[in-house]
Amino acid sequence: MAGQQAKLMYAAIVYFGPKWKFEDGLDGSVLFEWRNPYNEDSYETLKKWVAETNPSLAEIDSLGD
Incomplete structure (x- = not known):
C-alpha cells in the first residue's frame, strides 16, 4: 500500500506539475x-489508473510527455 501511495504522489507531480520544453524560435531557442x-x-482518473495497473516508473514518467 505504501508503494501504491508513493506511485500516486509521483504520478500526480509528473502529470499536474510544470513541464518545460525548448523549441527553436526566430531569435534562437525558446x-x-x-x-x-x-x-x-x-x-480520480489518475488514482484509479495507478491502483488498477500498478504502473512502472517509466510508465508514470510518460505522463509528462
Missing part, C-alpha cells in the same frame, strides 16, 4: 512551460 490543470475528476 523555453516553453506548461502544466495540466488540476481538477478532482482528473485526479
Whole structure:
C-alpha cells in the first residue's frame, strides 16, 4: 500500500506539475512551460489508473510527455 501511495504522489507531480520544453524560435531557442490543470475528476482518473495497473516508473514518467 505504501508503494501504491508513493506511485500516486509521483504520478500526480509528473502529470499536474510544470513541464518545460525548448523549441527553436526566430531569435534562437525558446523555453516553453506548461502544466495540466488540476481538477478532482482528473485526479480520480489518475488514482484509479495507478491502483488498477500498478504502473512502472517509466510508465508514470510518460505522463509528462
